[in-house]
Amino acid sequence: MSEAPDVSLLVCTRDRCASLAATLASITRAADAAPEVSIEVILVDNGSADATAAVIAGWQPHFPVHRLRETRPGLARARNHALARASGRIVAMTDDDCLLHADYFAALLAAFAAVPAPAIVGGRILLGDPADLPVTVKLEDHPMTAVAGRFPGGFVMGANLAFTADVPRRVGRFDERFGAGAPFVAAEDTDFLFRAMRCGVGLHYDHRFTVDHHHGRRHRDEETRLLAGYGFGDGALYAKHWRDAWIARALLRDIADLWRDLADPVTTHVGIRAFYAFRLRHKLRGFLFYWRHALRA
Structure with a gap:
């Protein structure tokens, strides 16, 4: 039996052939630098209708690549398909609009050498194009460890996330009702993190392994829809885990934050007035939708 690779990198994609080609090229550069x-790369085409299949077929790097297809839409479903094929000691994920920095793989191993297993470590996410709005980035320049009992939303992000191979055995699969292309829109990564922390898995952030995110959102309405979706997904997650005391504390913090719309308003999201009220409103929408969805099921 061949030895397990150090890293399994999962990339799930749908109808982003141009950005995917750049992502794959960055993986090759990072692998050449380490x-x-x-490493092995597991590519999942999640039902693309553009030239994605040709891009995947044409990528012929010097390391193993597993090319999979999942025709049923849903990022969480595609990630589960990829995860079932992963054999690395560390499982890492990035998005099809991200570019790995050249030192990504060496920095990833260094990050995991610094924490005890089982562990989840999220990496730094920089804005890839200054013309894009400053969303879906993670800019902190120092390591951090999540506090037990705190809701993990936003602490790390699925666009640059990794975990030791024993984590899915403890936590289970991604919940396929969450995430892009699924009924609850977002929060598939946050749900996974929440369940992991409840199982005693350490959650960390390490700035050393970095990706540039070329998300392409440049208009206020795109940012508003994105943040509404994040709130909606978090609200559905609240409903899923409503019995947990962590969720009660998170909801109480959301309510307590409402005063900040007057005392310390968020000004970075220009298209959103009263950000904390906006966020809570969409969380409540997601919370109610979860229960309607559950009753119909």
Whole structure:
């Protein structure tokens, strides 16, 4: 039996052939810069209708690549398909609009060497194009560890996330009702993190392994829809885990934050007035939708 690779990198994609090609090229560069790190890449085409299949077929790097297809839509479903094929000691994920920095793989191993297993570590996410709005980024320049009992939303992000191979055995699969292309829109990564922390898995952030996110959102309405979706997904997650004391504390913090719309308003999201009220409103929408969805099921 061949030795397990150091890293399994999962990339799920749908109808982003141009950005995917750039992502794959960045993976090759990062792998070339770290010949001491053994890797495999697991690519899942989640029902693309553009030239994605040709891009995937044309990518022929020097390391193993598993090319999979999942025709049923849903990022969480595609990630589960990829996860079932992963054999690396560390499982990492990035998005099809992200570019890995050249030192990504060496920095990833260094990050995991610094924390005890089982562990989840999220990496730094920089804005890839200054013309894009400053959303879906993670800019902190120092390591952090999540506090037990705190809701993990936003602490790390699925666009640059990794975990030791034993984590899915403890936590289970991604909940396919959450995430892009699914009924609850978002929060598939947050749900996974929440369940992991409840199982005693350490959650960390390490700025050393970094990706540039070329998300392409440049208009206020795109940002508003994105943040509404994040709130909606978090609200559905609240409903899923409503019995948990962590969720009660998170909801109480959301309510307590409403005063900040007057005392310390968020000004970075220009298209959103009263950000904390906006966020809570969409969380409540998601909370109610979860229960309607559950009753219909």
